[in-house]
Amino acid sequence: MDSKSVLMIAYYFPPEGNAAVYRPMRFLRELVKKRWSATVISCQPYQYERYDPQLLTEVPSCTRIVRVKGPDPWRAFQTWRGVRIENKLATSSAEEVRQVIAGQYAPWRSRLRDLVGLAEACIYRPDMFMLWIKPAAREAITICQRNRPNVIWATIGPLSAGVVAYRTSVATEVPYVLDFRDPWGLEYYAEEVRRPTWARQIDNRIISRMFEHAQAVVFMFESIAERYMEAFPAALSTNKIHIIPNGFEGEVESFSHMPSGSCTVLYAGTLHTYRYDSLLQGLVQLKRIAPKYAAQLRLRFIGEGLRELSERVADLDLRDVIEILPPTSSVEVRRLQQEAHALLILGRTSGRKGHNLVAGAKLFGYLQAGRPIIGVVPRDETRRILVQIGSQLIADADAPEEVATVFGELVKAWSNKTLERFVPSRIACEAYSSGHQVSDLIAALDGKSPNKAATAGKPTFPPRVQSEVIP
Numbered sequence: 361m362d363s364k365s366v367l368m369i370a371y372y373f374p375p376e377g378n379a380a381v382y383r384p385m386r387f388l389r390e391l392v393k394k395r396w397s398a399t400v401i402s403c404q405p406y407q408y409e410r411y412d413p414q415l416l417t418e419v420p421s422c423t424r425i426v427r428v429k430g431p432d433p434w435r436a437f438q439t440w441r442g443v444r445i446e447n448k449l450a451t452s453s454a455e456e457v458r459q460v461i462a463g464q465y466a467p468w469r470s471r472l473r474d475l476v477g478l479a480e481a482c483i484y485r486p487d488m489f490m491l492w493i494k495p496a497a498r499e500a501i502t503i504c505q506r507n508r509p510n511v512i513w514a515t516i517g518p519l520s521a522g523v524v525a526y527r528t529s530v531a532t533e534v535p536y537v538l539d540f541r542d543p544w545g546l547e548y549y550a551e552e553v554r555r556p557t558w559a560r561q562i563d564n565r566i567i568s569r570m571f572e573h574a575q576a577v578v579f580m581f582e583s584i585a586e587r588y589m590e591a592f593p594a595a596l597s598t599n600k601i602h603i604i605p606n607g608f609e610g611e612v613e614s615f616s617h618m619p620s621g622s623c624t625v626l627y628a629g630t631l632h633t634y635r636y637d638s639l640l641q642g643l644v645q646l647k648r649i650a651p652k653y654a655a656q657l658r659l660r661f662i663g664e665g666l667r668e669l670s671e672r673v674a675d676l677d678l679r680d681v682i683e684i685l686p687p688t689s690s691v692e693v694r695r696l697q698q699e700a701h702a703l704l705i706l707g708r709t710s711g712r713k714g715h716n717l718v719a720g721a722k723l724f725g726y727l728q729a730g731r732p733i734i735g736v737v738p739r740d741e742t743r744r745i746l747v748q749i750g751s752q753l754i755a756d757a758d759a760p761e762e763v764a765t766v767f768g769e770l771v772k773a774w775s776n777k778t779l780e781r782f783v784p785s786r787i788a789c790e791a792y793s794s795g796h797q798v799s800d801l802i803a804a805l806d807g808k809s810p811n812k813a814a815t816a817g818k819p820t821f822p823p824r825v826q827s828e829v830i831p
Contacts, residue, residue, distance in 0.1 A: 365397045366805060367503055367534070369496065369514040369521045371489060373402035374419055377412025377690060379629065379721040383541055384515040385418065386609040390798035392420040399509070401500055401524070403492055404429040406439040410664070414689050426499055430492030481554035486519040486563045487544070488551060493520050493527070500528040511575065511805045512536035519544045519563075522570045535575040537804050541606075542718060543584055546591060568595040576804035578602045581741050584718075602810040604800050605745075606721055607792040608728035615730045615783045618699055622658040623774035625734060625767075626700035628693045629722045632665035634706040635757055636672075639736045642755065642763020644676055649764065653771040654681060659704070662696065663687055697729045701774050702782070705746070707737035707757045719745055727789040732782035734770065736763055749784040 368388065372380040388398055398420070404427040419425070484490045500512070512534050514525035525536040545567045547553050547560075555563070571577060571588075572595045579585040585601050618624075647654040661669060662685045673682045688696075697703060703726045708718060719742040726733050727749065734753040735746045746754050753770060755762035773779045790796065803810065 363395045363397060364511075364805075365399075365507070365509040366391065367500060367509040367512045367528075368398055368400045369500065369512065369524045369528075370400055371403045371492065371515075371518055371521050373400055373425065374415035375411055375413040376405070376408050377410040377415055380515075380517070380541065381415065382721060382725075383606055384539070385415070386607065386794040387798060387801055388423065389418070389420060389609065390794050391802070392422065394798065394802065397422060399424045399426065399503055401426045401428060401496055401503075403427070403489070403496075406432075406436050407443065410687055412689050414691055426503070428492065428496045428499055430489065430495055432491045435488070435491075477551065478554050481551040482556065482559050484551070485555075485559060486523065486566050487517070487549075489518045489520040493523050496520075496524045497527040497531075500524055501531045504528060504532040504534050508532070509534060511807075513539065513805060515539045515541065517542055517544045519567070523566065526570045526573060529573060535807060536573075537576045537578065538570060538574050539578040539604075539801075540584070540588075541580065541721075543587065546587055548718075564592070568592055571595040574600065575807050576600050576602055576810075578604050578801070578804055580605050580719075583741065599809065602800055602804045604797050604804075605792060606719070606724040607794045607797050608724050609794045610728060611793070612728055612786050612789045613698070613730035615780055617777055617779055618701060620699075620701070623656050623702075623771045624700045625657070625659045625702045625704050625770070626696055627659070627661045627663075627704040627706070628696065629663045629720070630665050631661070631663060631669060631706075633708055634720070635709050635736075636669065636706055638755075638757050638760050639704075639706065639763055640672055640676055640678060641760035642736070642767065643678055643681055645760055645764040646767055647678075647681070650768050653768050656771050656775065657681055657767060658683060660685065660696070660700070662693065697725070697731070700731060701779060702732040702734055702753070702770055703729060705733060705735050705737065705742060707735075707740055707742060718742075724792055727784065727792050730783060730786070730789075732770065732773075732779055733784060734766055746784075749788040751784050752782055 368384065370381075370384050372378060374381055374385070388400070391398060400423060402425060480488065503509075512525045512528055514521045514536060516522050516538055522538050525538065528534065529536045542548065545552070545563065552560070571592055577596065577600055579588065579601065580603070582603055585603060589596050589598070643654070643659070646657070659681055660683045664687055666684050670684050673679055673684065705720060705723050705726065719740070723742055723745065732753055733746060733751050734755070735742060735751060736755045736757055737743045737746070738757040743754060753766045755766045770782065773782060800810075
């Protein structure tokens with residue numbers, strides 16, 4: 361087999377440790393196993409969202425990484441201001457923290473934030489990372505001219521990574537592939553919603569050009585592909601669309617009943633875009649109707665954006681059930697997953713357009729863990745996948761009574777040592793392994809026809825899944 365090369369455009373890359381890095385990292389490692397060589401162009405940010413230097417050890421040693429910094433005084437100021445506020449909160453008393461947070465939500469501050477957000481949405485296009493495009497494209501063009509790769513692969517978001525790939529391809533005639541992790545350009549993100557009509561029209565023209573010239577476009581679900589085909593019918597054809605869900609690297613782990621004095625459920629990752637109101641109300645109900653089970657339950661949250669959750673937990677008197685811990689490394693999260701008796705996944709907030717089109721990246725790591733998964737979700741892609749893998753612990757995001765029921769069932773099984781019956785189907789989970797999926801990505805990189813093309817109309821699910829997911 362002849363070796364091939366790829367130029368990867370990835371704004372987020374280790375030591376960044378947020379959810380955006382794991383999909384491209386998995387596929388990068390699989391490509392290297394298939395004798396592909398890779399050069400990565402990544403951003404050198406003013407501040408990492410979740411600094412995790414341990415992830416750098418997982419990057420294949422043969423991979424060249426080129427870091428590009430887009431000079432942006434406004435974002436540098438915002439970063440400095442954010443760090444200053446966080447440091448102040450970290451050294452303040454609980455009452456001082458409440459006062460600072462309350463001050464941030466004063467009417468005049470809220471109005472000012474809205475005005476600033478509107479200005480940013482109009483100026484920064486196609487996204488807040490606009491000033492990274494020019495230096496990244498310059499580096500990419502130089503690399504292509506010196507050592508021409510077979511293909512350019514842009515992992516999106518942000519959309520600006522796709523613009524870098526498009527500009528580089530136009531300048532060098534190297535074909536490119538777009539891999540969409542989220543529905544960018546479909547008014548899913550707040551800055552897209554804020555933009556006036558004229559700005560969205562400009563952005564749509566940019567996205568149309570990206571689609572028209574791309575060799576292939578990868579989406580995670582058919583439902584997302586269909587939305588893009590509806591929004592960009594003249595620019596996006598089915599014969600270049602590849603469907604590759606998120607996934608995990610390695611084998612599905614075997615379940616073992618971890619001895620413990622309580623039934624531990626883990627939630628790891630960000631929380632600010634996810635619903636947890638019904639979860640908390642359901643736990644309140646569980647304490648009332650089944651205090652014995654509630655006393656044996658320990659729900660552990662680890663990650664960013666948990667301050668508001670902490671306040672709600674205190675208000676609802678759930679501190680004996682819920683434990684909140686700060687962010688930690690991916691290695692530590694993996695260890696905590698292995699110790700947990702079950703893993704929790706939530707649905708996105710319903711006020712966000714297109715919330716039903718996505719599934720949290722953490723879900724796919726859960727599939728590898730070989731542990732029961734509790735889903736407190738609406739009728740979305742997360743629910744579809746949970747049903748597909750045979751999960752029995754699913755509660756509707758609008759039904760606290762269902763939340764109380766599934767947690768009660770979990771604790772009962774834990775006390776009886778019968779948790780194995782709630783473990784998802786191993787065969788169904790293995791389909792999401794990156795080792796299985798890499799052949800689909802290589803087909804896109806090689807410019808071959810997709811193994812599974814998107815279809816018009818509603819996505820087709822197996823009958824059992826269809827009855828659960830589609831209203």
